Amino acid sequence: FKSSANLSGYLLPPTPENRLTSIAGNLLITLGVKPHQIGEDVLFLGYIPLCFVGVRIFSLLRKLIKRNSFETGERIELSLLILAIIFGLISFGAYLCINGHVLPFKMPFYYLYKYVPALRFIRAPARFGIIVIFVFSFISGVALHHILNTLKAKRVRIITFLLVSFCTFAFEYYLVHPVKTFKVKDNAIFQYLRDQKSKGAHYN
Numbered sequence: 001f002k003s004s005a006n007l008s009g010y011l012l013p014p015t016p017e018n019r020l021t022s023i024a025g026n027l028l029i030t031l032g033v034k035p036h037q038i039g040e041d042v043l044f045l046g047y048i049p050l051c052f053v054g055v056r057i058f059s060l061l062r063k064l065i066k067r068n069s070f071e072t073g074e075r076i077e078l079s080l081l082i083l084a085i086i087f088g089l090i091s092f093g094a095y096l097c098i099n100g101h102v103l104p105f106k107m108p109f110y111y112l113y114k115y116v117p118a119l120r121f122i123r124a125p126a127r128f129g130i131i132v133i134f135v136f137s138f139i140s141g142v143a144l145h146h147i148l149n150t151l152k153a154k155r156v157r158i159i160t161f162l163l164v165s166f167c168t169f170a171f172e173y174y175l176v177h178p179v180k181t182f183k184v185k186d187n188a189i190f191q192y193l194r195d196q197k198s199k200g201a202h203y204n
Helices: 007-011 023-030 047-067 072-091 108-115 117-121 125-149 154-172 188-198
Strands: 095-098 101-106
Touching: 007 095, 007 125, 047 072, 047 125, 047 154, 072 108, 072 125, 108 117, 125 154
Parallel strands: none
Antiparallel strands: 095 101
């Protein structure tokens, strides 16, 4: 479980407890929001790149409705997005976890772990999230490229690119800084998983 992805790890920036975090991360702490993230479940891409991903998905859906078909490059983007969804679901491990709270919903990895013996050697499903980050980074770059191409003036394109780059690094950049170790307290999450194991359930 500790090596599975946490939904908040995708959507919320890491806390500043053991990492040099972003302005966004510190802002959440100020607002009283404290993401429950442990090591490998920190998969936050950034709100600005995620917005670009959303813009590109909306653009692809609009083109599909108008033309009922995709160009070659757009098919590649769609295939990558489907791949990201698949690997994203697998990265959650056996059970869906939202900000440290385990929900009794069996995820695809539960059945893969149970019925595909070769996958039982995988001890960190969260690492599948690297594929999600790679795909989303690529799609956000494509979205920014298309947005810049809609701007006619070269000077405006350069200023827009520099502004987006500055805001992304200034507001969302964070660095995992493993200078501290934290003892994970025994809580309801691990008690729930122990109970499942005692019933004969397979999980990671």
